[in-house]
Every structure is written in structure tokens, then in C-alpha cells.
Amino acid sequence: MSTYRSLHDGWTLSSTTGVRDLDTIPATVPGCVHTDLLAAGLIDDPYRDDNENRLTWIGRTGWTYRTAFDWQPDGATHTDLLFDGLDTIAVVRLNGTRVAATANMHRSYRLDVRDMLTPGTNTLEVEFQAPYDYTAQQEAAYGPLPGPYDEPYQFIRKMACNFGWDWGPTLVTSGIWRPVRLHSWSGARLAEVRPHVRADGVDVHVRLDRDGEQPVTVTAEIAGVTVHAVVPAGQHEAVLRLDVPDARLWWPRGHGPQHLYQLTLTAADDTWTRRVGLRTVALDPDAFRIIVNGRPVFVKGFNWIPDDCFPHRVTRERLAQRFGQAVDTGANALRVWGGGLYESDDFYDLADELGLLVWQDFPFACAAYPEDGTTRAEVEAEARQNVVRLMSHPSLVIWCGNNENIEGHQHWDWREPLAGRDWGAGYYFDLLPRIVAELDPTRPYWPGSPYSGAPDRDVHDPSTGTIHIWTVWGRQDYTYYDTYTPRFVAEFGFQGPPAYATLRAAVSDQPLTPDSPGIAHHQKATDGNAKLLRGLGEHLPQPGNFDDWHYYTQLNQARAISHGVTRFRALMPYCMGTIVWQLNDCWPVTSWAAVDGDARRKPLWYALRRAYADRLLTFHDGGIALVNDTDEPWTGDLALTRLDVTGQPLAKDAVTFDVPARDTVRLTLADTLTTPADPARELLLAETGELRAVKMFAEDPAMAYPAADFDATVTPANGGLDVHITAVTLLRELALFPDRLDPAATVDEQLVTLLPGETVTFHVTTAQALDPEQLLAYPVLRTVNEARP
Incomplete structure (x- = not known):
């Protein structure tokens, strides 16, 4: 027999140490202390105003979860207590007897409790030590280690950004954050299943837990193909090879269909089922090209951070919404950043279905990490568990050792404070690659990002491996991107505030100003608002x-x-990859995200939908580039016009182009097009089919634009309103922000430049009857050359 039973009911929470004495309150499992206190009305919303500052005591308090459950003997020879996630330093007691001590948010735990259960009522208790107490003990024993913040996250195997980041609050959690269950079984169970996929099948490596001396038959089935293996008495492992006739491949988004096969393993009464995709993946390390099924893939992606400071709140439906927002830009990849988590099974299932490539960092970020025996054992245990858990997913195409730690050792003045001590290199260059090679040899491993392919190479070398570009935003204007000729950009970003409705819901300042207290609190980057203003530059x-x-x-x-x-x-x-920092936010904040903390799309999202389109027309190095990221050649005629701001043509040219599949053609332009007589009054237009690129010859404040004039009508439409705008004059990057009138309203397009006589229709989705006069007025309708009220 093999049966599971969840233990999610009847939990209570109380404080056990710390400055506040909180007696029994109801607790939700899976969950965490913060959300239980919030549900009980004992704290205010951590995301609103500066409430975060008044909640630091939670991470400095010990907490105990308790429940009771009925159990009766069921005939099984084994009963295991399963914790899929404990956050973080915990002692587990069953009927008053200690059964485990845990120290890793990233691990799951299976505890043999058959002999501790009693017929009738059983009590289960999980006591959590205050995270800050634990990290203080570890730091005192190991010595301080360099990192970017005055927070001790590298001394605990826990989501690093829980301790705050330059986009996130410091909300240090404790709790039973993933499911808890009882598993009853007899005879044998599938303790580990590792599918090594090929383009034409799969080799399944199986490890059993078993009792008795009888041989155990293991059966594997995929696509109507069934294979059996007998594991003799005294043995625990087997390999089953399944060859799939006429196998259909799993492809990344934009390269082919995402075919998934159900793979099922049985042993005795235990069953393991997953969906797998048949495909190959390889890495060309110097050029840093990810190659799937023999085809190099240009990675158009986003960095992913935990979507909530309290990750148990991130449902499959919420992930589906966020993934939809990613793929609707044209993205084909997500990088799971090393300051977060190994994400949920739902995360990787959705990526499999959508064809989103997943780059998975191991959870190490931006700091030196201890390599003592205890920490090393925890790192090995978590890595082994998660490599096995995730390796069935075809979307997962690369394991990466860390985020920016090799860069930190090379460039961030770590060596003096380290004084020769270990800093994590043993994980990135030895332990983790050995685990991946042993357990998951079908996938490439990369020691860290940025990284140039060898420990003695400068990670800032753009000619090989991956780079992160933070000179832009940190010090340089965004035109500085033009000085880079990289192989693969795994991080680069630029800040912007969230949607107005998001700010208004999170900040009670009256009035809102860029530096009002709530707005300032929801800006976590050092000198962030000053950089926002400085970044406007002359643009x-x-x-x-x-x-x-x-x-x-x-x-x-x-x-x-x-x-x-x-x-x-x-x-x-x-160059074969751009991974923008970042797709999402974990709370309402001014940040680098394209989708803000309340799931609203920022103007960046709309701009990326154009920039990530399969076919791209862009001004480049004084000419034009046509980028064809499809399997078909792209041929056509390119119309080029230099015109003045009134729309009058000054010079024209036409060019026939032919861009091979998955390639780029760069065209030089005639001087008559690129040399304006009056830069402040002229622009350059390139058009082919529905694609257009517009280049002003001067920055917007220097342009002699006419004051924006247009004709507009608002008509009812399915699910909302259509806003029809016809330009009388040039309209520079027309944008509509209906969330200022209805927080639930969305718009289908943004940042549209119109020439005189051209028309655009914005569709506004809303359940409210919005006032057309307000919808067409400042500050809801904006354009750079607007006629101000």
C-alpha cells in the first residue's frame, strides 16, 4: 500500500522567545508567521507605507506551531512524516518526542515516525528559532563575511531576499511554508527517480527504499512503451531504458511545439508520474550559446525574483498570470535568480507547457558564503534534492552556481576582509558541478553569472561567457549600452516607478511627491530617486x-x-542572449520590473513587446539592423524617409532586403537620410510591412515639436472602451493610463508615435463607465509634446 494524508488542519501559533508574548492564535499551513499575524489582526499590512519598519521583531522572535490529529493503524509497515518546506531553523516533535532538527528552507524532510504514532490523538509541534539569533551564532563562530547589505543572509540556508534587497523589504519569516503530510507504505517505495531524457527516449534511474527480501519489479511506461526491471533482494537501484518510436521533440517557445509525454514508474504499490519532454540541450561555453535539439537559441528573457515576500501565497493561477505576461512580450526564458528559491513544481510545469527556457541559479547571491562542514552538508543535501526534483522538466536547460559571487571576489574588495578564508568557491567549482554531473548529466552547469569561462578570467570580459551590465543605471546614461559587444547579457536593468494605482494603494501620503515618506520608503535602491532624475539626462x-x-x-x-x-x-x-532585470516584483515598489507588485504592466512591458518581437527593425550603429528570429527567411522592401516634425518628407530611399532565418542584416544608410539640415526639426522613419522605427535627430527637450493636437472619440467596446485618436500634429509616444480613473482598468497598447493624419485605437478594459473627458485629459493621456493644461 502507499497512501498520503495531508496535515494542514488545526494548527496554532504562539511566540516562544523574543520581546512579545503572543499566546495561541490560528495558523495556516502552508504559511508563515507574518501572514498568520496579519490574518489575526495583530499587525498591519507589511506592504503598506512604512509598516515594514515596525515588524522587525518578528524575525527576532522564536515561534511554535502546534496541531493534533487522529491516527489509527492502517496495516502499513512504514509511516513517514513529510515536510516539503520548513522556514528555517526548527525542531520537530511528535507526541513530545524530538524527531528532527532542521536548518534549511530549501530542503524537504522525510521522517520515519511509525513507532512514535499512537492510536487516537497525536500531537505535532514545530518550534522555530528566531532567524537572527541563529545567524548571530553562525557569524560569531565563522567570522564576518562581506556582502552588500548589513544583513546576515549568507549564514542561513534561507531565501536571501527575505532579509531585504534593493527592491524588496526586510521581512524575515518563519513557518511551515510548504505542505506537510503522512505517507504510509509497505514493501517498497520509489525513493528517487531520475529521468535522463534523450531526443529519442529516456533512461530512468531508480532508487528504492524497501523492506523484506522479495525481489521488486519496477515498471516504466511512456508513449505506449513499457519496460520492466527486477531489483533483486539486497539491491536498491535499477536503470530502465525506454526508446520512443517516432518521438516528438519538446522545443523552446518560438522554435517548435512543446510536446510532453507522461512518464510513469511503479514499484509495489508506489507510483511516480511526471510529464517529460524529449530534447537535448548543450552549451557552447565561450560564445555562451544555449543549443536545444542542435539549434542555437537566442534567449529573450527576464530575471525572476520570488513573486511575493511570503512565497506560500504564490498560487499556480498567479504564476500563470505572470508567465502569460512574460510570453506576451515575446520572451522565451526566465532566469531564477540566486537570491531567491528553487521554485514550486507549478512554476516548472507552466514553463514546460509554454516553452519557456528556465535558467536555474543555485541559491547563492552577492556575498561570500561559509564553507564549514555543517553548511557544506546542508548545501549538498539541498542541491541533491532539488536537482532530482526538477530534472524531469524539459524547460530547465542550465544550472548556474551563483549570482555575482565570483564577481564579488574579483571586484568588490572582499579579499582583505576574507583574509584567506573560504568564500564559496568550493561550492561553485567543485561540489555543485560534481552533483550535477552525477545526477543530471544531460544538462550543462555554469559556475556563476557573470562568468567568463575560467576562474582566472575577468568576469567583466564581454567577449566570452555572460556579463551583467550595471554601469548603466549605476553611473552611465543608457546610450552607454552601445559601447558593449557582448556574447550574452544575463542581467541589465533600469528603474521606473510602479503604476499610479499601485502606488496609491500602497502609500497613504497626501499629497504624493517623489520624495514623500511613503514613496521614499518604497524605493529601496541606494540613491535611487536621484538616479531616476539623473537618468533622464537630456532625453x-x-x-x-x-x-x-x-x-x-x-x-x-x-x-x-x-x-x-x-x-x-x-x-x-x-550575441545570443538578453535577460532583462527583471520581470516581476514581490511588493509595490519603484524598481527595475516590467510588471509591478500589484501585477500591473508598466510602460517598459509594452516597449519590450516591440523589442522582443520575432522580427525587429532598429536603428543600429548609424544604420539599420533587421533581426529575423524565425525559421523562415525575411524578405521585403524597406522604406526610409527623413521628414520634418510637420510630417513633410525631406529625403527618401527604398532598399530591398533578404534576411536569412535566425540571422541579422545590417544596412548602411545614405547621407541624405542621416544628415539633417535642422536636427531640432527632423526625424528619420524606417518602415517595412507593419514594422516601424523612428529616430529623432535631437533629444526630446531640444526638439522643436509642435504642441500636440489630435481628434479623439471614445466608444463602448467589448469589455470596456475604445479610444480612437487621430493625430493632427506629430504625437510623440502617446500613452494612456486608465488605472488613474479605475484601478482595475488596463490598456492594450502604450508609447505609440503618430505622424500627422495617422490613427491609433487603444482598447481599455474596464467594468466602469469612465468619463471620456477625463480619459482624454492630462494626466491620464500623455505624450511627450503634449499641450499642457
């Missing part, structure tokens, strides 16, 4: 009020990142 006016600050900084974020993406895509196939 946009300096704002005179909050509404302009919000609009210009959002617009500048969109321009900055689309500039970088189109620059790097124009270098294809020399």
Missing part, C-alpha cells in the same frame, strides 16, 4: 510635479531597456 524634461515625475521616469525606463535589448539583438548571432 526628457526634468519634472516639475509628481505626475510628470511618474510619467517621465516610467517612459525613460522603457526607452533605456528597449535601447539595450535592441542593441544586443542587432548583434545576433554574435
Whole structure:
């Protein structure tokens, strides 16, 4: 027999150490202390205003979860207690007897409790030590280690960004954050299943837990093919080879279908079932090209951070929404960043279905890490568990040892404070690659990012491996992206505030200003607001009020990142990847995200939808680049026009082009097109089919634009309203922000530049009857050359 029973009911929570004495309150499992206290009305919303600052005591308090459950003997010879996730330093007691001590949020635990259970009522208790107490003990024993924040996250195997980041709050959690169950079984169980997929089948490596001396038959089935293996008495492992006739491959998004096969293993009464995709993956390390089924893939992706500070709240439905927002930009990849988690099974299932490539960092980020025996044992245990758990997913195409730790050792002045001590290199260059090679040899491993392919190479060398570009945003204007000719950009970003409705819901300041207390608190980057203003540079006016600050900084974020993406895509196939920092936020905050903490799409999202399109037309190095990321050649005629701001043509040219599949063609332009007589009054237009690129010859504040004039109508439409706008004058990057009128409203397009006589229709999805006059007025309708009220 093999049966599972969840133990999610009847839990209570109480404090056991710390400055606050909180007696029994109801607790939700899976969950955490913060959300239990919030549900009980004992704390205010941690995401609102500066409430975060008043909740630091939670991470400095010990907590105990308790429940009772009925159990009766069921005839099974084994009963195991399973914790899929404990956060983090915990002692587990069953009927008053200690059964385990845990120290790793990233691990699961299986505890043999058959002899501790009694017929009738049983009590289960999980006591958590305060995370800060534990990290203080570890740091005292090991000595301080360098990192970017005055927080001790490297001394505990826990989600690092739980301790705050330059986009996230410091909300240090404790709790039973993943499911807890009882598993009853007899005879044998499938303790470990490792499918090594091929293009034509799968080799399944199986390890059994067993009792008795009888041989155990293991059966594997896929696509109507069935194979058996007998594991003799005294043995525990087997390998079953399944060859799939006429196998259909799993492809990344944009390269082919995502065919998935159900793979089922049985042993005695135990069954293991997963969906697998048949495909191969390889890495060309110097050029850093990810190759799937023999085909190099240009990676168009986003970095992914935990989608909530309390990850048990991230449901499959929420992930599906976020993944939809990613793929709707044209993205084909997500990088699971090393300051977060090994994500849920739902995360990788959805990636499999959508064809999103997953780059998985091991959870190490931006700091030196201890390599003492206890920590090393925890790292090995978590890595082994998660490699086995995730390796069935075809979307997972690369394991990466860490985020920016090799860079830190090379460039962040770590060596003096380290004084010769270990800093994590033993994990990235020895332990983790050995585990991947042993358990999951079908996937490439990369020691860290950025990384140039060898420990003695400078990680900032763009000619090999991966780079992160933070000179832009940190010190340089976004046009500085043009100085890079990289192989693969795994991180680059530029900040912008969240949607107005997101800010208004999270911040109670009256009035809102760029530096009002709540707005300032929801900006976690050092000197962040000053960098936002400095980043406007000569590109946009300096704002005179909050509404302009919000609009210009959002617009500048969109321009900055689309500039970088189109620059790097124009270098294809020399450059084979751009992974934007970042897709998502974990709370409402000014950040680098394209989708804000309340799931609203920022202008950046709309700009990336153009920049990540399969076919791209972009001005590049004084000419034009045509990027064809499809399997079909792209041929056509390119119309080029230099015109003045009134729409009058000044010079024209036409070019026939032929771009091979998965390639780029760069065209030089005639001087008559690229040399304006009056830069402040002229622009360059390139068009082919429905694609268009527009280049102003001067920055917007220097352009002699006419004051925006247009005709507009608002009509009812399915699910909302259609806003029809016809340009009388040039309209520079027209944008509509209906969330200012209805927080639930969305718009299908943003940042549209119209020439005189051209028309665009924005569809606004809303259940409210919005006032057309307000919808067409400042600050809801914006354009760079607007006629201000």
C-alpha cells in the first residue's frame, strides 16, 4: 500500500522567545508567521507605507506551531512524516518526542515516525528559532563575511531576499511554508527517480527504499512503451531504458511545439508520474550559446525574483498570470535568480507547457558564503534534492552556481576582509558541478553569472561567457549600452516607478511627491530617486510635479531597456542572449520590473513587446539592423524617409532586403537620410510591412515639436472602451493610463508615435463607465509634446 494524508488542519501559533508574548492564535499551513499575524489582526499590512519598519521583531522572535490529529493503524509497515518546506531553523516533535532538527528552507524532510504514532490523538509541534539569533551564532563562530547589505543572509540556508534587497523589504519569516503530510507504505517505495531524457527516449534511474527480501519489479511506461526491471533482494537501484518510436521533440517557445509525454514508474504499490519532454540541450561555453535539439537559441528573457515576500501565497493561477505576461512580450526564458528559491513544481510545469527556457541559479547571491562542514552538508543535501526534483522538466536547460559571487571576489574588495578564508568557491567549482554531473548529466552547469569561462578570467570580459551590465543605471546614461559587444547579457536593468494605482494603494501620503515618506520608503535602491532624475539626462524634461515625475521616469525606463535589448539583438548571432532585470516584483515598489507588485504592466512591458518581437527593425550603429528570429527567411522592401516634425518628407530611399532565418542584416544608410539640415526639426522613419522605427535627430527637450493636437472619440467596446485618436500634429509616444480613473482598468497598447493624419485605437478594459473627458485629459493621456493644461 502507499497512501498520503495531508496535515494542514488545526494548527496554532504562539511566540516562544523574543520581546512579545503572543499566546495561541490560528495558523495556516502552508504559511508563515507574518501572514498568520496579519490574518489575526495583530499587525498591519507589511506592504503598506512604512509598516515594514515596525515588524522587525518578528524575525527576532522564536515561534511554535502546534496541531493534533487522529491516527489509527492502517496495516502499513512504514509511516513517514513529510515536510516539503520548513522556514528555517526548527525542531520537530511528535507526541513530545524530538524527531528532527532542521536548518534549511530549501530542503524537504522525510521522517520515519511509525513507532512514535499512537492510536487516537497525536500531537505535532514545530518550534522555530528566531532567524537572527541563529545567524548571530553562525557569524560569531565563522567570522564576518562581506556582502552588500548589513544583513546576515549568507549564514542561513534561507531565501536571501527575505532579509531585504534593493527592491524588496526586510521581512524575515518563519513557518511551515510548504505542505506537510503522512505517507504510509509497505514493501517498497520509489525513493528517487531520475529521468535522463534523450531526443529519442529516456533512461530512468531508480532508487528504492524497501523492506523484506522479495525481489521488486519496477515498471516504466511512456508513449505506449513499457519496460520492466527486477531489483533483486539486497539491491536498491535499477536503470530502465525506454526508446520512443517516432518521438516528438519538446522545443523552446518560438522554435517548435512543446510536446510532453507522461512518464510513469511503479514499484509495489508506489507510483511516480511526471510529464517529460524529449530534447537535448548543450552549451557552447565561450560564445555562451544555449543549443536545444542542435539549434542555437537566442534567449529573450527576464530575471525572476520570488513573486511575493511570503512565497506560500504564490498560487499556480498567479504564476500563470505572470508567465502569460512574460510570453506576451515575446520572451522565451526566465532566469531564477540566486537570491531567491528553487521554485514550486507549478512554476516548472507552466514553463514546460509554454516553452519557456528556465535558467536555474543555485541559491547563492552577492556575498561570500561559509564553507564549514555543517553548511557544506546542508548545501549538498539541498542541491541533491532539488536537482532530482526538477530534472524531469524539459524547460530547465542550465544550472548556474551563483549570482555575482565570483564577481564579488574579483571586484568588490572582499579579499582583505576574507583574509584567506573560504568564500564559496568550493561550492561553485567543485561540489555543485560534481552533483550535477552525477545526477543530471544531460544538462550543462555554469559556475556563476557573470562568468567568463575560467576562474582566472575577468568576469567583466564581454567577449566570452555572460556579463551583467550595471554601469548603466549605476553611473552611465543608457546610450552607454552601445559601447558593449557582448556574447550574452544575463542581467541589465533600469528603474521606473510602479503604476499610479499601485502606488496609491500602497502609500497613504497626501499629497504624493517623489520624495514623500511613503514613496521614499518604497524605493529601496541606494540613491535611487536621484538616479531616476539623473537618468533622464537630456532625453526628457526634468519634472516639475509628481505626475510628470511618474510619467517621465516610467517612459525613460522603457526607452533605456528597449535601447539595450535592441542593441544586443542587432548583434545576433554574435550575441545570443538578453535577460532583462527583471520581470516581476514581490511588493509595490519603484524598481527595475516590467510588471509591478500589484501585477500591473508598466510602460517598459509594452516597449519590450516591440523589442522582443520575432522580427525587429532598429536603428543600429548609424544604420539599420533587421533581426529575423524565425525559421523562415525575411524578405521585403524597406522604406526610409527623413521628414520634418510637420510630417513633410525631406529625403527618401527604398532598399530591398533578404534576411536569412535566425540571422541579422545590417544596412548602411545614405547621407541624405542621416544628415539633417535642422536636427531640432527632423526625424528619420524606417518602415517595412507593419514594422516601424523612428529616430529623432535631437533629444526630446531640444526638439522643436509642435504642441500636440489630435481628434479623439471614445466608444463602448467589448469589455470596456475604445479610444480612437487621430493625430493632427506629430504625437510623440502617446500613452494612456486608465488605472488613474479605475484601478482595475488596463490598456492594450502604450508609447505609440503618430505622424500627422495617422490613427491609433487603444482598447481599455474596464467594468466602469469612465468619463471620456477625463480619459482624454492630462494626466491620464500623455505624450511627450503634449499641450499642457
